[in-house]
Amino acid sequence: MSAVIESHNHDDHHHGPAKGLTRWLYTTNHKDIGSLYLWFSFAMFLIGGAMALVIRAELFQPGMQIVEPEFYNQMLTLHGLIMVFGAVMPAFVGLANWLVPMMVGAPDMALPRMNNLSFWILPFAFFILLSSLFMEGGAPNFGWTFYAPLSTTYAPPSVTFFIFAVHIMGASSIMGSINVIVTIMNMRAPGMTLMKMPLFVWSWLITAYLLIAVMPVLAGAVTMMLMDIHFGTSFFNAAGGGDPVLFQHIFWFFGHPEVYIMILPAFGIASHIIETFSRKQLFGYASMVWAMASIAILSFVVWAHHMFTVGLPLAAELFFMWATMLIAVPTGVKVFNWVTTMFKGSITYETPMLFAIAFVVLFTIGGFSGLMLAITPADFQYHDTYFVVAHFHYVLVPGSIFSIMAAVYYWIPKWTGNMYDERLGKLHFWLSFVGVNVTFFPQHWIGLAGMPRRIPDYALQFADWNMISSVGAFLFGASQILFLFIVLKTVMGGKKATPEVWEGSRGLEWTVESPAPYHTFTTPPKVS
Amino acid sequence: MNEGSKKTIRTLCFAVLGMFTFSFALVPLYNVFCEVTGLNGKIELRATNVKNIEIDNGRDVSVQFVSHNNEEMPWTFKPSEDNIQIKTGKYHTATFYVKNTTNKRMVAQAIPSVAPSNAAAHLKKLECFCFEQQELAPGEDALLPVRLIFDDELPSSINSVVLSYTIFDVTDYNDVEFTQHHNDDHHHDDSHHDGHEMEPSI
Amino acid sequence: MFRKATTSVNKTLLSGFITLFSSNMFAAWDDLNMTEGVTAISKEVFDLHMLIFWICVVIGLVVFGIMFYSMFAFTKKKNPSPASFHENTKLELAWTVVPFLILVFMAIPASNTLTKIYDDTEGDINIQVVGYQWKWQYKYLEDDIDFFQNLTTDWDEIYNKTPKGEFYLEEVDEAVVIPVGKKIRFLITANDVIHSWWMPDFAIKQDAIPGFINTAWTIVDEPGTYRGKCTELCGKNHGFMPVVVKVVPQDEYDAWVKEKKEAAFRMAELTEKEWSVSELTERGEGVYLKNCVACHQVNGQGITGIFPKLAGSDIVLNDKARNIEILMEGVQGAAMQSFANQLSEVDMASVITYTRQAWGNADNGDGEIVVPKDIVEYKKPKV
Structure with missing residues (x-):
């Protein structure tokens, strides 16, 4: 999504982008880096998606047809890691790069060179991770949650490369979040108080703090693994006085906030889009901010709900059940606010709005199944079945990923200066919407009926719905090629966009021309 | 860059370092937490000071001993008695029979676990073979003692406790003296990943 | 009820696929919900599941109802000039407090059931369950019975060379046998990596962790054969280590114990x-x-x-x-x-x-x- 293709008479006091490849290698421009992040994340989305399709193809029918169990485990591990760390997180960082400086009226990110670095180490991390597929013993095969001792004593040799890759991803995320926080805290336009910030900025500020808090913990966890594997320590090895369950505590202390890292920016995006296309000011701005902050804080005290079956004492199970249920309150507040924003609005249904509405509905369904999972006794039946798979795919695919697609359709006229093809956009939406539901809704049932997750083959009673789920997955996968085509078509040309692009748009980014000039807000705007 | 930004960056860098350190601090914190709450049925791997918990009129508790050999541990390892009746507040000594059935010197570590886990905090051990590693010569056997007591605070719903020991082969983690055996021991060369046929024949 | 509700949703959602696949697809609707199971606890867990499910359905209907009404009633065409309200403290307070109360309402029965599951009193029969890559071992602590449970589904069935049998991937060489009406305590641990022992009909799922013992208990009143699975990724053949428990009347159980002990004796003779x-x-x-x-x-x-x-x-x-x-x-x-x-x-x-x-x-x-x-x-x- 290159920002500027033809020359503009946008400003006279700044250089445009450099020419050729070096523009992208050396760029310190937040818009260029945002584009790099977004393209990278889309590439990872396709690779991780291809792996998901390998999984779904194997599960199309009972029996082993396409891959061996060993390779199947590698696919599900890499699919998880790539989608979490390669697709969703970089996409949000890309959006933050493009939008946060424009939304707060800053000329660029606070630390442009570090910004360049934090992007360019990412491809190396994923090159290392993917190259483990060709190593002896194969790629990591212990699931994206890499529980010890399967990931330590029993891991393939490539685990060391996996650890290295995770360290690099962590470093990239930490640098990215430092950049976001410093930009937001120190570079807002005069008059933009915290409580006047656009919600996407708020959501990213909270996300960045979460990242600062938990990515070092992930780094600590993998460092301990590395020491157990190579230096004879026993953090997670019972023989040496360690404890494999400790790994799970540390992992989920990182892992649960990580889940909200992948959904908070989506809250911000949905708020902007629903407000714009309802042509009505967002309902309950302040409660939206408080809701996000409380979700972030609660995320630190609910981690053990991923571990209800490891044998926790009753008091711990009760505490984590109640704390988890409590998250439903702020999440509910957000959904009610969105619905009330639409109430008595003046709504039109362009593609971003369709994705945003689907986001609200399907994310809420994922929230309901999350509430069910919080009920500890019932979780004993749901845990590690396809019910869980259905739950987190509902919050991550029609949740996070739909919000990213909504954001792309919503802001792409600002990025490229061209309107996307509305007819194709709607087609993409409907194909994705049907695909997602056909894929993941039946997984609730096969999970309740007793199909465990992470298995390459299953008993016969699960056959019919697995087949349907696989069909849905291929439909969803194929429709993303259409997405690529729509984006490319928009980058190349199309109806010219006005500065405000949408009738009901609010915010500083809509005050600059479309496409946004290479340098924006070199003199800070005044916010009243 | 202005002063404010620099300050924010400094604070954030400290936060990152702090959280990294915190992740390591979770290890001792977790162990303390486990010992206090009996999480995982974990019990202390050292003798406790148990002077004042002896009483005369304790109630009956049945203790069931369970042994398990972790993977690749060929020793014989069994409780001398499967089940004993003891009274809370009274010491009892139980023994486990262990024999190194292999033709090489090996070192073992036993890891205790208690079920139900809320009994763990009330089980004190004055002496246990799990406090240290056990080294046995080829063919050597031994009776390993554990001297235990339940304090009287043991929840009244618990009348039966399972005390399990899993033994792990920790020979490879061990001392220099052992390394010598290890080196001329053909089973332990480093080519295991390549599988059997890659190993040199005897 | 769940069945009826979901049937209609799915018939519309999936009508296109019906022609594509076999028509007996909807025959097994019973298989699409959590099992009620055969123990007092599993039935309580099932009721809890249905309670939460229906609460979610009702909340969903209200919220999505208002949302879809707004989507149809307040289009730009029908409502060209949007309202301008954007906050209402009373309303916002209400939809914070009301959900909280609903949660408390849910948490009470959930906490009660959980406390029952955590009953730690003695069992009549203690069975140590050990997870291995990729099989289960059972040791009856009182009777000195010890055996492994392996998948018996033929690899030719798995690799589609021969037709799959009725209990494909859910059949084993030796079922765990327990008597009806007795309190069975399972002491669950593992030999290598973490496994998880799941028996849906008893609502038991406990992780098997090397070096540590987890406990679970059950009292089953209905004789029958019950099938479960390993539910923690434990390596290559994680999908191929089922659990089968056979619940029998007491006399049958006693006979089984006797027979197992005799078999052990015969094995000793075979060695000679x-x-x-x-x-x-x-x-x-x-x-x-x-x-x-x-x-x-x-x-x-x-x-x-x-x-x-x-x-x-x-x-x-x-x-x-x-x-x-x-x-x-x-x-x-x-x-x-x-x-x-x-x-x-x-x-x-x-x-x-x-x-x-x-x-x-x-x-x-x-x-x-x-x-x-x-x-x-x-x-x-x-x-």
Whole structure:
């Protein structure tokens, strides 16, 4: 999504982008880096998606047809890691790069060179991770949650490369979040108080703090693994006085906030889009901010709900059940606010709005199944079945990923200066919407009926719905090629966009021309 | 860059370092937490000071001993008695029979676990073979003692406790003296990943 | 009720697929919800599940109802001038407090059920359950019964060479047998990595963690055969380690215990018997197919780079002593585990003999066989 293709008479006091490849290698421009992040994340989305399709193809029918169990485990591990760390997180960082400086009226990110670095180490991390597929013993095969001792004593040799890759991803995320926080805290336009910030900025500020808090913990966890594997320590090895369950505590202390890292920016995006296309000011701005902050804080005290079956004492199970249920309150507040924003609005249904509405509905369904999972006794039946798979795919695919697609359709006229093809956009939406539901809704049932997750083959009673789920997955996968085509078509040309692009748009980014000039807000705007 | 930004960056860098350190601090914190709450049925791997918990009129508790050999541990390892009746507040000594059935010197570590886990905090051990590693010569056997007591605070719903020991082969983690055996021991060369046929024949 | 509600949703959602797939697709609606199970606890868990489910459905209907109404009633065409309200403290307070109260309403029965599950009183029968890559071991602590539970589904069925049977991937060589009406306590642990023992009909799912004991208990009143699975990713064959529990009347259980003890005695006698090569290979093939094929494959070729081949392996051909040693001790740092505690002397001897005879190994190597006495001998201390 290159920002500027033809020359503009946008400003006279700044250089445009450099020419050729070096523009992208050396760029310190937040818009260029945002584009790099977004393209990278889309590439990872396709690779991780291809792996998901390998999984779904194997599960199309009972029996082993396409891959061996060993390779199947590698696919599900890499699919998880790539989608979490390669697709969703970089996409949000890309959006933050493009939008946060424009939304707060800053000329660029606070630390442009570090910004360049934090992007360019990412491809190396994923090159290392993917190259483990060709190593002896194969790629990591212990699931994206890499529980010890399967990931330590029993891991393939490539685990060391996996650890290295995770360290690099962590470093990239930490640098990215430092950049976001410093930009937001120190570079807002005069008059933009915290409580006047656009919600996407708020959501990213909270996300960045979460990242600062938990990515070092992930780094600590993998460092301990590395020491157990190579230096004879026993953090997670019972023989040496360690404890494999400790790994799970540390992992989920990182892992649960990580889940909200992948959904908070989506809250911000949905708020902007629903407000714009309802042509009505967002309902309950302040409660939206408080809701996000409380979700972030609660995320630190609910981690053990991923571990209800490891044998926790009753008091711990009760505490984590109640704390988890409590998250439903702020999440509910957000959904009610969105619905009330639409109430008595003046709504039109362009593609971003369709994705945003689907986001609200399907994310809420994922929230309901999350509430069910919080009920500890019932979780004993749901845990590690396809019910869980259905739950987190509902919050991550029609949740996070739909919000990213909504954001792309919503802001792409600002990025490229061209309107996307509305007819194709709607087609993409409907194909994705049907695909997602056909894929993941039946997984609730096969999970309740007793199909465990992470298995390459299953008993016969699960056959019919697995087949349907696989069909849905291929439909969803194929429709993303259409997405690529729509984006490319928009980058190349199309109806010219006005500065405000949408009738009901609010915010500083809509005050600059479309496409946004290479340098924006070199003199800070005044916010009243 | 202005002063404010620099300050924010400094604070954030400290936060990152702090959280990294915190992740390591979770290890001792977790162990303390486990010992206090009996999480995982974990019990202390050292003798406790148990002077004042002896009483005369304790109630009956049945203790069931369970042994398990972790993977690749060929020793014989069994409780001398499967089940004993003891009274809370009274010491009892139980023994486990262990024999190194292999033709090489090996070192073992036993890891205790208690079920139900809320009994763990009330089980004190004055002496246990799990406090240290056990080294046995080829063919050597031994009776390993554990001297235990339940304090009287043991929840009244618990009348039966399972005390399990899993033994792990920790020979490879061990001392220099052992390394010598290890080196001329053909089973332990480093080519295991390549599988059997890659190993040199005897 | 759940069935009816979901049927209609799905008929519309999936009508397109009906022609594509078999028409008996909707025959098994019962299979699409959580099982009620056969214990008091599992029924309580089921009721809890349905309660929360219906609460979610009602909340969903209200919220989505208002949302869809707004979507149709307040389009730009119908409502060209939007309202301008954007906050209402009373309303916002209400939708914070009301959901909180609903949650409290849910949390009370959930906490009660959980407390019941955490009952730690003594069991009538204690069974130690040990997860292995990739099978289960059961030790009846009072009766000294000890056996392994392996998947019996044929690899040819899994690889689609022969038709799949009724209990595909849910059948085992030996079910756990328990009597009705007795409190059974399971002491769950693992031998290598973390596994998880799941029996949906008893609402038990407990992780099996190496070095640590987790407990679970059940009282089953309905005799029957119940099927469950391992639910924690534990390596290559995680999907192939089912759990089968057979609940029988007390007298049947007593008879089973007696029969198991006698079988153990007969096994001891077998060890003393003189064995012929063909007897050993025949028995050994069965043992091999149950314990070894997953890695070393039916043709003894293994999987290049991961699991070594046995056909033509130098050790299998010519090094009987090392051959025994590997099976008894396992290979450190590799997937090969010690089978010393898993196979009887007879099975151990016969499976080694089988590998030394099969796939042309007898012709290419020294062809030496291993008899049960060799294993007994090996287990004796050598000083």
